[in-house]
Amino acid sequence: xxxxxxxxxxxxxxxxxxxxxxxxxxxxxxxxxxxxxxxxxxxxxxxxxxxxxxxxxxxxxxxxxxxxxxxxxxxxxxxxxxxxxxxxxxxxxxxxxxxxxxxxxxxxxxxxxxxxxxxxxxxxxxxxxxxxxxxxxxxxxxxxxxxxxxxxxxxxxxxxxxxxxxxxxxxxxxxxxxxxxxxxxxxxxxxxxxxxxxxxxxxxxxxxxxxxxxxxxxxxxxxxxxxxxxxxxxxxxxxxxxxxxxxxxxxxxxxxxxxxxxxxxxxxxxxxxxxxxxxxxxxxxxxxxxxxxxxxxxxxxxxxxxxxxxxxxxxxxxxxxxxxxxxxxxxxxxxxx
Numbered sequence: 001x002x003x004x005x006x007x008x009x010x011x012x013x014x015x016x017x018x019x020x021x022x023x024x025x026x027x028x029x030x031x032x033x034x035x036x037x038x039x040x041x042x043x044x045x046x047x048x049x050x051x052x053x054x055x056x057x058x059x060x061x062x063x064x065x066x067x068x069x070x071x072x073x074x075x076x077x078x079x080x081x082x083x084x085x086x087x088x089x090x091x092x093x094x095x096x097x098x099x100x101x102x103x104x105x106x107x108x109x110x111x112x113x114x115x116x117x118x119x120x121x122x123x124x125x126x127x128x129x130x131x132x133x134x135x136x137x138x139x140x141x142x143x144x145x146x147x148x149x150x151x152x153x154x155x156x157x158x159x160x161x162x163x164x165x166x167x168x169x170x171x172x173x174x175x176x177x178x179x180x181x182x183x184x185x186x187x188x189x190x191x192x193x194x195x196x197x198x199x200x201x202x203x204x205x206x207x208x209x210x211x212x213x214x215x216x217x218x219x220x221x222x223x224x225x226x227x228x229x230x231x232x233x234x235x236x237x238x239x240x241x242x243x244x245x246x247x248x249x250x251x252x253x254x255x256x257x258x259x260x261x262x263x264x265x266x267x268x269x270x271x272x273x274x275x276x277x278x279x280x281x282x283x284x285x286x287x288x289x290x291x292x293x294x295x296x297x298x299x300x301x302x303x304x305x306x307x308x309x310x311x312x313x314x315x316x317x318x319x320x321x322x323x324x325x326x327x328x329x330x331x332x333x334x335x336x337x
Contacts, residue, residue: 048112066158115218138269163233211245240287
């Protein structure tokens with residue numbers, strides 16, 4: 001969690017957000033989250049929902065409404081995602097004033113996706129993490145991208161950011177001055193990506209963070225949630241982000257094999273509903289490297305090295321060394337997939 005957001009947040013903000021959505025503060029269960037305060041609760045009808053609280057320094061009212069509009073557009077096509085929920089006053093987004101003038105908190109609620117996150121149930125993952133599910137995930141990504149290709153915000157005020165506008169892409173802001181090579185390597189990646197074409201078929205609004213912590217699984221079906229980071233980028237970037245986190249969930253020496261086993265069936269499912277040319281898959285290595293640099297910038301932005309444990313510091317140092325050496329995230333020929 002960003003230290004500034006933690007500093008500003010206090011229980012009356014949480015309680016007021018709960019009341020706006022007809023929830024009792026005592027019923028809230030805090031969930032693990034990185035960029036927002038997130039809670040689970042049941043409303044008076046016994047329905048589970050997710051309450052998310054952010055701050056205007058990260059997400060303004062209009063910017064959050066842009067996310068809500070996009071998610072509702074996807075849900076209208078019956079894509080399995082967690083939809084936003086109206087507050088008691090009939091609003092999708094609630095503004096709660098901060099104690100500091102000119103700033104505010106932003107509260108939003110969503111349906112609780114049915115099922116469980118795989119990482120919370122290893123036996124479930126062991127049973128279902130196999131090619132049939134990989135194909136289903138490919139179909140889900142294709143449906144998201146097909147629908148997104150026809151989306152346009154109802155107002156310019158609701159437009160989401162471009163991929164390069166995400167603050168952690170600007171690694172100069174977060175990488176220490178002495179890490180010159182980290183900044184140079186990341187700048188080269190961004191320059192190569194900026195040369196990629198942007199057409200309606202290849203570039204649009206994507207989830208941008210659709211990894212295994214943002215799916216729920218129940219009765220053989222997957223539901224996507226948490227579109228908080230949705231942005232304009234190449235559709236293949238969504239796939240690269242997923243592959244990055246699948247790799248991160250494995251031991252370093254097992255990552256190539258795990259991703260290769262996943263990618264084939266995933267692309268089979270994706271290509272049933274949407275084209276994915278090998279020319280676009282050739283961009284995956286740079287997109288993986290960008291994600292690594294972004295994660296490294298997030299370490300600098302959100303965590304104080306002085307209070308980190310040794311394992312986290314070691315992981316942080318390895319990120320830096322891999323970036324500086326321009327080490328591929330995965331040793332896979334994606335252009336042949």
